[in-house]
Amino acid sequence: MSGRFFDDxxxxxxxxxxxxxxxxxxxxxxFSTMTHNPQPLxxxxxxxxxxxxxxxxxxxxxxxxxxxGLSVGETTLGxxxxxxxxxxxxxxxxVFLGDTLRATSEVTALRESKSRPGAGLVTxxxxxxxxxxxxxxxxxxxxxxxxxx
Numbered sequence: 001m002s003g004r005f006f007d008d009x010x011x012x013x014x015x016x017x018x019x020x021x022x023x024x025x026x027x028x029x030x031f032s033t034m035t036h037n038p039q040p041l042x043x044x045x046x047x048x049x050x051x052x053x054x055x056x057x058x059x060x061x062x063x064x065x066x067x068x069g070l071s072v073g074e075t076t077l078g079x080x081x082x083x084x085x086x087x088x089x090x091x092x093x094x095v096f097l098g099d100t101l102r103a104t105s106e107v108t109a110l111r112e113s114k115s116r117p118g119a120g121l122v123t124x125x126x127x128x129x130x131x132x133x134x135x136x137x138x139x140x141x142x143x144x145x146x147x148x149x
Contacts, residue, residue, distance in 0.1 A: 003077035006120035022100040031062040058095040067128035070103035081144040089139040
């Protein structure tokens, strides 16, 4: 299913996104180094082993990016004008190498655009959950989405 137009959304619409993703050491290491994040918890197995987690902790900005990416196909693919903001971002549980994440989305608000008559604003509550059904990331994303026609 491709993204939906503004006109197709209703407050309360909920999606269980079908794509799941197992986080690998390569994912975490590449993302951390590409974004110049030298945090030892993410890239140094010995330092991470000595931490309260006892193992590598996956970079939280990777987790956030993956959550949003998992949602795109069923929300805004082909209909997005722009993402306008991300709010209330929380990471209530850690993500470790080998965790498999899935995402859900729920529409929490809709409003017509005042400046763009051919688009409207959709606010999604995205959640990422691990294989133990624990929420590992949550945020609100406001997207400017095209209208039909």
